[in-house]
Amino acid sequence: MTSPHPAPAIVIDRVTKNFTLRHARSIKEMSVRALRGQRLSDRFRALDExxxxIGQGETVALMGLNGSGKSTLLKLISGVMSPDAGSVLVRGRVAGLIDVGAGLHPELTGRENVFLNGAILGMRKAEIARKFDAIADFSGVGxxxxxxxxxxxxxMFMRLAFSIAAHTEPDVFLIDEVLAVGDPPFRDKxxxxxxxxxxxxxxxxxxxHDIRMLVGLCDRGVTMRQGRVIFDGPTEEAGRLVREDRAARRAAAQAGTAAAPGVSGGIGDLGG
Ligand SMILES: Nc1ncnc2c1ncn2[C@@H]1O[C@H](COP(=O)(O)OP(=O)(O)OP(=O)(O)O)[C@@H](O)[C@H]1O
Structure with missing residues (x-):
């Protein structure tokens, strides 16, 4: 029987992440902005406390409008990015499909990438060799x-990347939007x-972004809005809140207003 309170696999504690938004891309632009007394950059808070x-064995859907901070949070869990404040603890081996194909090297062949990316994801050479056929079959790259x-x-790129990551037997598996890229049969696979x-x-x-798919797949839903967690509970309810945010954003766009829930508002978001 599974315990109602599984041991934690991921503990995110009051994590904040800021990005710098640069307004000038060239020395000329910088000079013009400086002469006008305009700022050269702003700090933008992508995650706010x-x-x-997340307990071991849980399948959690992370939802929210574009720019609400989902990918940034996954990057912090995967360790490719560090928080400015707070802490992230992950127990066990993490494999992620975060930036699809980011781990694949364009100049190398699919076969070479299986070995390289497999090693980056923590597999030993013998383990990759043992799983090679399964990885190649699953990817359908043929x-x-x-x-x-x-x-x-x-x-094809995504299928190979997914196949390698899915065969690493990770303790924690992070998946960011990759399911939107593949064709329907591969998506089902x-x-x-x-x-x-x-x-x-x-x-x-x-x-x-496919709420129906997430409801069918995940035990728990977390909704984010402007870098904050606004709901954590049943996936249906988390999805309902995202649909509400989408409707509000559409209404705001039709009304011609800039501010809508969950839409990043740059530096203005910092205070509120
Ligand atoms: N490297 C970066 N430099 C500057 N700003 C960034 C960077 N990465 C993310 N951001 C900004 O941080 C905010 C959160 O981005 P994030 O990608 O985490 O959102 P998201 O919820 O995953 O969005 P989407 O659904 O569009 O993928 C956005 O406003 C984004 O523009």
Whole structure:
């Protein structure tokens, strides 16, 4: 029997992340702005005191409008980015599909990338060799395996990246919008593989805009708005709040106003 309170796999404690928005891209632009007394850059708060604990074996959907901070939060969990304040603790091996294909090297072949990316994701050479056929089969890249991946279509690229990550047997698996890229049969295969990983008790955090898919896949939904967690509970309810935000954003756009829920407002967001 599973415990109602699984041991934490991810603990995010009052995490804040700021980015610098540069307004001038050239020395000329900088000079013009300086002469006019305009700012050269602004600080933008992408995450604002976010706290979240995810238990081992949970499948959590991270939802919210564009710019609400989902991807930034996944990057902090994966360790590719560090918080400006607060802490992120992750137990076990993390594999992520965060920036699709970011781990694939365009000049290398699919085969070489399986070994390189597999190693980056923490697999030993013998383990990759043992799983190579399964990775190649799952990706469906077939006869293109010995071509450089820069010649792959975006779908093939994503399939190979997903296949490598999904065979690393991670304790924590992070998935960002990759399911939106693939063709429907591959998407179903990915969903089956995610369910399999879930059945093996792995922890999963999934970011996607397809609310219906998330409701079918995840035990728990977290809704973000302007860098903050505004809801954490049943996935349906989390999704309902996102639909509300979408409707408000549409209404605001029609009314011609700039401010809508969850839409990043730059420096103005910092205070409120
Ligand atoms: N490297 C960066 N430099 C500057 N600003 C950034 C950077 N990465 C993200 N941001 C900004 O931080 C905010 C949050 O971005 P993030 O990508 O986390 O949102 P998101 O909820 O994942 O959005 P989407 O659904 O569009 O992927 C956005 O306003 C974005 O423009």
């Amino acid at each position: 976010v706290s979240l604990t 006869r293109f395996l010995d071509d450089q991946v820069k010649f792959y279509s975006s779908g 990915c969903l089956d593989r995610i369910r399999e990983l879930r059945g093996e008790g792995r922890t999963m955090v999934v970011v996607a």
